Amino acid sequence: MRVKICGLSTIETMNAATQSGAAYVGLVFFEKSPRHVSIDQAVELTQVVPAGVCKVALVVNPTDAELDAILEKTPIDMIQLHGAETADRVAAVRARFGLPVMKAVGIADEGDLKQLANYAQVADQLLVDAKPPKNADLPGGNGLSFDWRLIAGRRWAVPWMLAGGLTPDNVAEAVRLTGAQQVDVSSGVESSAGAKSPRLITEFLDRARNK
Secondary structure, three states, X not given: OEEEEEOOOOHHHHXXXXXXXXXXXXXXXXXXXXXXXXXXXXXXXXXXXXXXXXXXXXXXXXXXXXXXXXXXXXXXXXXXXXXXXXXXXXXXXXXXXXXXXXEEEEEOOHHHHHHHHHXXXXXXXXXXXXXXXXXXXXXXXXXXXXXXXXXXXXXXXXXXXXXXXXXXXXXXXXXXXXXXXXXEEOHHHEEEOOEEOHHHHHHHHHHHHOO
């Protein structure tokens, strides 16, 4: 079981994630998010990440110039596209920047599943997330889950990660129902919006890996 802790913004919580066994750590470069970090903050945070832990930049409909600015200073290992990027845009980002790309896809019902197969042809990984409510300010990190039975037993051409409303209390059931081998959490390990809890981070990692 590989776990991603997303939306980290302090040295304390970054250390809690890596020391408790996170395989991925996510930095949010999206100003509307309470988890947003500046490039200078991201540089500081990545300095404490041990070798072997994947540093992920979460971006939403980024321009090439925005990605250039992030990657020029920040040692990122993977780009997470979490907006309305098309399959062509995913392929273009992957080609231009030479980094693995994870594409987030929001799921609400069975009709949304076909997008996953399309993106699997161009992305290195998929993030299977809950679709945000209409007119939501945030494309993810809303603490919402979807009906996990929709993806039970399904597999795609690339590795995938389950996200959306996961918490220490429900992650074991989510893994059991979906067969996920990777999970992502953000709001589910927070004491308030944007404020990660080292205790909840540790609990989540323990329960995800010892389900």
